[in-house]
Amino acid sequence: MRAALGATVVVCAVTAVLPGAASAEPRTVPGAASVSGAGVERISVATDGTQGDGDSAGATITANGRRIAFASSAKNLAPATPVTGQRVFVRDQRTSQTTLMSTLTPPIQPPVISGDGQYVALWGLLQRDTKTFLSRVSSASTIGINCSGLSCSQPSLSTDGRYIAQVATFSRPPSRQRIEVQDWQANHTQTVTEFGHTVSARPSISGDGRFVAYQDGQAEDVFVWDQTDDTSAGPIEGPSKAATLVQISKDGSKIVYLSGSDTYVQDESSGTDQLVPNARGVAIDPTGRYLLYAPLDTNGPSLMLRDLETGTDEIVSDQPASAGTDAVSAGGRDVVFHSTADDIVPGDTNGKSDVFVRHLY
Template sequence: MSTAVVVCAVTAVLPGAASAEPMTVPGVASDSGAGVERISVATDGTQGDGDSAGATITTDGRRIAFSSSAKNLTSANPVTWERVFVRDRWTSQTTLMSTTAPPIQRPVISGDGQYVALWGLLFRDTKVFLSQVSSGSTIGVNCPGLGCGQPSLSADGRSIAQAATFNRPPSRQRIEVRDWRTDTTETVAEFGHTVSARPSISGDGRFVAYQDGRAEDVFVWDRTDGTSSGPVEGPSKAATLVQLSKDGSKVVYLSGSDTYIHDESSGSDQVVPNARGVAIDPTGRHLLYAPHDANGPSLVLRDLETGTDAIVSNQPASAGTDAVSAGGRDVVFHSTADDIVPGDTNGKSDVFVRRFH
């Protein structure tokens, strides 16, 4: 596999960028304005009796997938392990995704909201389970070898990017893209080690950003011509991949205590100092990050074009990749705080969505 080195110009985004905290309207988010809504509830609004976390959101912000140990979110949740649910914000419907294993990390929902993938344990190996949202049923169990890591889905859910490990005990791995409709697998990269090698796929399935954990490098694979570019961070940095934007234009990676947003077309980088990048919206314009300063907000959404910040949560909160809808309109996160919305009395970690406009 040929590798072209991209030399990046870095443009600093100063930490003193203008801040504008959105209006908070606790309870239910609506099209009429900004607000916060608790997502980890039953269809009738009953709060969960267990911890909920690990949320991802669709491109239009309609559907949110999350994991939960709550047993009262649907009437069909008899097992004791953690399960995956999808909340439809337009219909207020909460649906249980049928799987045979608890999730190891957060589930991933496709951009169109039709499919959910999760990384779970099957016997002693890890597999990727794919469920159809409309039916809630599992339509495939995917992964060769001993197992796979956290998956990344294309917008239509057809292409699944994952890191697969082989041999027992595991000694090598590869980055691959699985097309479950044609039952074909494409190898993106192979490594003679098992140090973290997580991928992130673009919405159209053409580009795959991935990291070589041992070399601490991040690359981008173009499936159209079968070529790889990178390392995107240049030769002088150690990088950890966060996410590729769904339009394929931006690659977010961490290096040291800073977050970098690499522009694929220009080869230049923006840097957000003293911050941990968490996710980027599908258009590549809005970055969700966690400041390292413990005295400020826990999650912040930055408009990379204007340099302005909007506070997602002042209370302790966490989020992961695919947590921002298109245009930065919605951000999903989880928190144990009981004062984000009224009536939070369950004493559990809950999933919330903040709407900005």
């Protein structure tokens, strides 16, 4: 596999930064407190502020923090639409508007919003196969995004939403999958790589569409593809470790991956890794400076934000909480997450999982 890709092994110097080894006073908005509730908003609410009557999760945020996409089974967020099950919504922080994005199919995984907030991608079941759908936020109109396989899945969006990296799966013999990048506006598809198996492939695309980090789940390796010369390099973790991809930062400067019980953040200009031990990396902000991670020590906070330049940490949630990729706005200002805790904000009485945003400054 590695020979077929013409991959090169990157020898990395690793610097370790211990979780909790350094801490900083939280960056706060004037008049807002820290973890007790101020500085945190509930996002999974109707336009009039009514809390959702169903579970909400899987939030992603735009680079400027204005728009947040999430999935929810709450019927009262769009009561005029008689659709049951999970649906995708966008909350506009500037206008306080909650908009239903698609009624075509329940999402299989959380939605993905483009960095500029213009498009939302999701993938769901269409008859027997899965397909990728793209919704324009301004009109809530939805189109299907094709791929070369019977099933399309795992979409990752460029900043302007024009380029979509996704997995195309061929389920009929021989079963295999292909990672592709589609310029849907030009109706052009480019193959990143093809695997002779259907185990855990997943891509993450940079903001300009040039780089795609991806994992080969069978080999347990992570690679990075460069569109300019159509070549892949890796495994980026070297030959001695098994790795799982988290994501590439939108500026293409950092790739986050997991290996064992540790998280590594690779600097693509130098090839060196920064180690965050005993932690599960969750997301990285578009600039590549701020890492959202979940400490494996369950006695402390559930989500922390690491400034990779200073090594300082800030608490995102000290209640049980979860988050996914693209959960941090640029500069680490805002972090979205979901939790079933009922004391993160006042008036949480629905007994459901809700989506929240923490403003760190």
